[in-house]
Amino acid sequence: MHKKLFIPGPVEVRQQVLEKMATPMIGHRSKEASELQRRISDNLRKLFYTESEILISTSSGSGLMEGAIRSCTLKKAAVFSVGAFGKRWYEIALSNNVPADKFDFPLGQAVDPAKVDEVLATGEYDLITITHNETSTGIMNPIEEIAEVAKKYPNVIFCVDTVSSAGGTKIEVDKLGIDICITSSQKALALPPGLAVCTFSEKARARAEKVQFRGTYLDLLSLYKYIKKKDYQYPSTPSLSHMFALDYELDYILNVEGLENRFNRHIEMATVVREWAERYFEIFPDKRYLSNTLTTIKNTRGISVSELNKELGRRGFQISNGYGDLKEKTFRIAHMADMTVADVKELLLNINEILALE
Amino acid sequence: MHKKLFIPGPVEVRQQVLEKMATPMIGHRSKEASELQRRISDNLRKLFYTESEILISTSSGSGLMEGAIRSCTLKKAAVFSVGAFGKRWYEIALSNNVPADKFDFPLGQAVDPAKVDEVLATGEYDLITITHNETSTGIMNPIEEIAEVAKKYPNVIFCVDTVSSAGGTKIEVDKLGIDICITSSQKALALPPGLAVCTFSEKARARAEKVQFRGTYLDLLSLYKYIKKKDYQYPSTPSLSHMFALDYELDYILNVEGLENRFNRHIEMATVVREWAERYFEIFPDKRYLSNTLTTIKNTRGISVSELNKELGRRGFQISNGYGDLKEKTFRIAHMADMTVADVKELLLNINEILALE
The missing domain is CATH 3.90.1150.10 (Aspartate Aminotransferase, domain 1)
Known part of the structure; x- marks a missing residue:
């Protein structure tokens, strides 16, 4: 049963969306694939209220978290943690030899924007990570207030994990000044797991250009350059099944609901x-x-x-x-x-x- | 049309397999998910003729190539290249600051096992990569002869990209002494793209234990430890849709065809x-x-x-x-x-x- x-x-997925997962294959180097992936990016820009480019990764949201912190930290990352998914950011940084400090708040409490200000005022950090919605405790961090603080530090890359909130709550990426806003398919976007997406600001791109060893598969800059050169095609074969389903669901989200x-x-x-x-x-x-x-x-x-x-x-x-x-x-x-x-x-x-x- | x-x-996918991609979701921390993923691993062991553990990654084959060369190179990797996918191994190594040398053979030619012997005899390398089937040229490398050479060097980790051959041609992983044998879903396994799998030998595991910064999402050792501890569940939410389809197709491959x-x-x-x-x-x-x-x-x-x-x-x-x-x-x-x-x-x-x- x-x-x-x-x-x-994973969330409950509607029958119509499941059926899109069963769409017959197309070549990933075809014009049809370019059009599909460009349309998805255009629609995700609307969902995120942003002009930034969209990057799509055949991975979980954790994959793009790794891509973000590894591709864009030059000095040191400040990880603000309110539970399991804040801890994950920190462990990802350490496993990649990315210098990082973690600032913990008690379980069930939110990030205190004053603490963010205090930490960034030291000048030690050039990237911060925030878990917008912490599923281990049920906290939704005050992203507007944190964004106000982040705006005081223009050299800091502002990364937000909206894995379990984007598509279910309004996140105005450009208004908030978020450089990298990450989500994945199996939460409020209402798809099966297997795909992750993020916004990638011009500021984040410029930073990544200065970071030397960013890897390949999860490197945000490589993804960005490839889709720009190859008309929204991806360097490796992406999960086309998820693309078909996401395309359908984004149309539903934006134009039906x-x-x-x-x-x-x-x-x-x-x-x-x-x-x-x-x-x-x-x-x-x-x-x-x-x-x-x-x-x-x-x-x-x-x-x-x-x-x-x-x-x-x-x-x-x-x-x-x-x-x-x-x-x-x-x-x-x-x-x-x-x-x-x-x-x-x-x-x-x-x-x-x-x-x-x- | x-x-x-x-x-x-991507290859043509049968209607029955496409329909499995539309299976309703289950919790990825459920007993059902454990059973599904354990069964897939058991069946992949048969397909690869191996006793090694199987690791499954929600990524393309390139993701696991990155995981292999980054997780298991301590000294230097020797990349034997007969085309585009050999070049990819090398670029992946460089992007991760993994020391590597590339040995090229002319397009349309195979890897010469004597060259492999000559290179390994220098003692400089502790990992080699071979593209079993190079889709840019249509070469299938003489893996048995290369394996004979590799066996002379017990400290060398033997990595083989069988992305476009596994499931379509016999690759006896244990007999050949392959430590990490990688494939992905959208080739001879006859599924949509979006999932990659590899074998992971005890020797590869021991090597990875000595490598310090292996990252997280693509780190083979982290995947290995997690599935061992959590009964074949994965650290991040995997593409369950692909799991359902792979489970179905493996049963077809092993028991029907x-x-x-x-x-x-x-x-x-x-x-x-x-x-x-x-x-x-x-x-x-x-x-x-x-x-x-x-x-x-x-x-x-x-x-x-x-x-x-x-x-x-x-x-x-x-x-x-x-x-x-x-x-x-x-x-x-x-x-x-x-x-x-x-x-x-x-x-x-x-x-x-x-x-x-x-």
């Missing part, structure tokens, strides 16, 4: 889950910075989350246990992608039935 | 194309080392290859022009994956009609 996925990726409607639907779904969580449990993270795509709930009733998930499985639903040390102490409900408010309500009704909540 | 692809990847039948079918298809090429044109590469999956044909009649391909396109077929400098001087017909001898004959009949060959 298929389980409807309320987990923070509409961006504002999509962002509002995510807020509505989040509101329903938060109200439910407040009524029967407690919300785990700082309420000033709640994620629009995922809610982390404190297990104040001491239920067995894994037992709950098993029973939900029998009914055709799946939610997530807490992440790492937060397992069983919290549980997580993702409300993103092409899911509807009705889907979310149906899930919550089932949880209520199983736990006999009234 | 869909064009049947006789190009060296059978490996020996599959390899024989590839020889039959190659024979038909070679006989046709000899009759109407000439074969480009050294006839002692012809590829079983692709034939490069010398354009002795001075036809316009691009015009031929346009007319073939109108009839629902696509072949490849020559690669790089060999464009219009040669053309290429791929005969790999799930294509049949009848498909190949149909293509050749159409070429004969278009060119009025008798």
